[in-house]
Amino acid sequence: MTQIAEATAAMREILTHQPFDSNLPKTEDLAQHIRQPVKITRQALRNLNWDGDIAIIRRKHARRLRPGETHPDDKAIVNAIREDIESGRYPAGSPLPTGLLSTRHRISVRQMTRVCRSLIASGLLKHDPEGCHGPGLYVTEPASTPARETGLIEDYAFAGQACHLHGEDLGPA
Incomplete structure (x- = not known):
């Protein structure tokens, strides 16, 4: 060490x-x-x-800082990404393009990781090791969505549609 x-x-x-x-x-x-x-x-x-x-x-x-608290240097970037998510630019289920965002905001990958940690803590993002586009950070469903049981057949159909919308071919339905 x-x-x-x-x-x-x-x-x-x-x-x-x-x-x-x-x-x-x-x-x-x-x-x-x-x-x-x-x-x-x-x-x-x-x-x-x-x-x-x-x-x-x-x-x-x-x-x-408190766990999940936004670092003072990241507040503007976190707010910009939050607005993009809430406006639908990055819809629920879509991967967050962290490389593109770090370039756009002229920040390092390490700072982008810190920004994402804050967005994960707020519930806007989640890490999905088996997402449609591979492991990564994905936009979560809005909190206003009523909770329901998971694992229903509709969930799988929706997941297939979400992957199809993002350009992944799942084969015949």
């Missing part, structure tokens, strides 16, 4: 004892606590920031 990975793991352990929405201690104090140089501790904090565990605010302080 590298020194940065060890420092990141140590910082994650510290976070488990830190209340949500609270500011973390100063970097120098954290470095002393985990017995790592300040430079390595800063990199560990950056890793936690990129993973969405904390938010570094204007390089002055870091705040622990």
